[in-house]
Amino acid sequence: MTSAPQPGHHSEVTLRVNGKPHTLRVDHRRVLLDLLREELDLTGTKKGCDHGQCGACTVLVDGRRLNSCLLLAVALDGSEITTVEGLGGDGDEPHPFQRAFLDRDAFQCGYCTPGQLCSALGMLAEAAAGHPSHVTGPTAPSGRPVPLDRSEIRERMSGNLCRCGAYPRIVEAIEDVI
Numbered sequence: 001m002t003s004a005p006q007p008g009h010h011s012e013v014t015l016r017v018n019g020k021p022h023t024l025r026v027d028h029r030r031v032l033l034d035l036l037r038e039e040l041d042l043t044g045t046k047k048g049c050d051h052g053q054c055g056a057c058t059v060l061v062d063g064r065r066l067n068s069c070l071l072l073a074v075a076l077d078g079s080e081i082t083t084v085e086g087l088g089g090d091g092d093e094p095h096p097f098q099r100a101f102l103d104r105d106a107f108q109c110g111y112c113t114p115g116q117l118c119s120a121l122g123m124l125a126e127a128a129a130g131h132p133s134h135v136t137g138p139t140a141p142s143g144r145p146v147p148l149d150r151s152e153i154r155e156r157m158s159g160n161l162c163r164c165g166a167y168p169r170i171v172e173a174i175e176d177v178i
Contacts, residue, residue, distance in 0.1 A: 009027055013073060016079070017036070018085055036083060042085050053161075055067065055116070058160060084114035108165075150171055150175070153175065
């Protein structure tokens with residue numbers, strides 16, 4: 001039998017999700033993924049492995065791509081969260097990555113696509129900020145934008161698994177946008 005959580009196990013947090021503020025009373029054990037899906041009805045972010053290994057739950061937190069299944073929601077008070085639902089903004093036009101994924105048919109079942117899209121956007125910011133990857137050349141100037149060729153894209157997207165094997169099209173779609 002499960003007992004109800006004690007009052008001290010909850011805190012009020014304010015998150016800005018897809019540009020809109022949300023103040024919620026959150027159980028300290030609740031991860032961001034579950035909060036997004038169950039409390040805010042943002043079901044685009046997918047629960048894949050629940051261990052931070054597949055990338056299906058990738059969202060942007062203050063502009064950085066992170067696995068929402070590993071993030072305690074209570075620790076994100078004041079953070080800006082962007083999910084796949086927020087990529088296109090308030091308009092009817094899809095984000096350029098969303099358009100490129102459609103144009104390139106860079107998905108099959110689509111389960112990993114929300115995480116792939118958020119990861120691609122986060123990857124662009126990382127490269128622009130000069131963060132090297134495993135394949136970045138040793139002579140690349142530190143702190144300068146890293147050019148994104150196919151090997152950089154593949155390496156930087158390697159934390160997002162696609163069970164259908166749409167990787168070649170995903171890389172092509174990303175190349176179309178950069």
